[in-house]
Amino acid sequence: MTNTQLTLVQIDNYGPWTVTPDPRREMDLQTLQSRLFADLAQFVGARDGYVFFTRFDNMVAVTNGLDHADHELLQESIGNRYPVTISLGVGVDKNPAVALERATDVVQRAGSAQDGDRREVLAGDTIPDADRTDGDVQIAHFDVNDATGKYTDRLNEFDTFIHIEQGYASLMRHLREEHGALSFFVGGDNIISVTPDLSEADYRAAIEHVEAEADVELKVGVGTASNAHEAGFAAKHALEDCRHLGTTVEFATEPAEIADD
Numbered sequence: 419m420t421n422t423q424l425t426l427v428q429i430d431n432y433g434p435w436t437v438t439p440d441p442r443r444e445m446d447l448q449t450l451q452s453r454l455f456a457d458l459a460q461f462v463g464a465r466d467g468y469v470f471f472t473r474f475d476n477m478v479a480v481t482n483g484l485d486h487a488d489h490e491l492l493q494e495s496i497g498n499r500y501p502v503t504i505s506l507g508v509g510v511d512k513n514p515a516v517a518l519e520r521a522t523d524v525v526q527r528a529g530s531a532q533d534g535d536r537r538e539v540l541a542g543d544t545i546p547d548a549d550r551t552d553g554d555v556q557i558a559h560f561d562v563n564d565a566t567g568k569y570t571d572r573l574n575e576f577d578t579f580i581h582i583e584q585g586y587a588s589l590m591r592h593l594r595e596e597h598g599a600l601s602f603f604v605g606g607d608n609i610i611s612v613t614p615d616l617s618e619a620d621y622r623a624a625i626e627h628v629e630a631e632a633d634v635e636l637k638v639g640v641g642t643a644s645n646a647h648e649a650g651f652a653a654k655h656a657l658e659d660c661r662h663l664g665t666t667v668e669f670a671t672e673p674a675e676i677a678d679d
């Protein structure tokens with residue numbers, strides 16, 4: 419059974435900072451936000467986690483395998499190098515939406531996102547090493563069928579963007595409401611979902627829902643492992659299986675390291 423460890427990353431007092439003493443240049447804020455995301459992706463990714471940019475001032479990370487000391491080091495390193503600090507809340511549950519509720523709750527209890535005195539909160543417990551298993555994280559990597567032929571090579575970028583975003587909106591709502599799975603747009607035509615244990619029928623139903631609601635056709639590869647990287651890597655291999663076999667849903671059947679043999 420899955421046991422997802424999620425970390426909410428929240429920039430401390432960011433709203434007031436963006437307008438103090440006067441509104442700051444928008445592209446400077448965009449530069450800061452994207453560099454912060456890049457640093458988080460490198461730090462968390464090097465420890466086999468995943469991080470998603472969501473709204474940039476708040477980001478969500480799958481941190482199975484990262485302990486309290488890793489989280490502390492991340493805060494220290496960001497605090498040393500950026501004009502802003504980050505608070506981190508950690509939550510664990512078999513259901514990703516519940517894990518994120520927990521992670522959010524411990525940060526919210528410490529004060530508001532716009533409280534000048536609330537800085538570098540680190541709250542919530544990580545999974546003890548002894549309790550970790552190969553079934554802790556399920557990642558589903560979704561991809562739009564032939565996005566290049568249907569959209570990228572035919573439409574202007576904005577109209578392509580609308581199609582992809584509508585598919586994403588439909589999928590993220592369906593999986594959140596039906597299963598407590600959390601889905602994140604990761605660029606191009608790709609969506610990564612952090613899910614509880616879902617069946618092939620659950621994924622088929624999700625894909626059919628998106629096709630009916632948004633007229634966007636998806637396929638998905640699914641992987642399960644002790645951390646996000648291994649689960650996600652297996653999911654990518656399973657997605658390649660969909661491409662080769664012409665199928666819509668594939669589960670990884672062997673460890674990611676040997677899946678392409």
Ligand SMILES: Nc1nc2c(ncn2[C@@H]2O[C@H](COP(=O)(O)OP(=O)(O)OP(=O)(O)O)[C@@H](O)[C@H]2O)c(=O)[nH]1
Nearest residue numbers: 561562563564565566567604605606607608654661
């Ligand atoms: N984040 C992420 N983006 C990817 C990945 N693979 C492809 N992309 C993006 O998706 C875009 C479309 O690529 P594909 O999905 O391979 O192409 P497609 O035209 O949809 O073809 P099929 O997926 O084979 O149906 C690329 O331009 C990339 O931006 C991936 O593994 N991760």
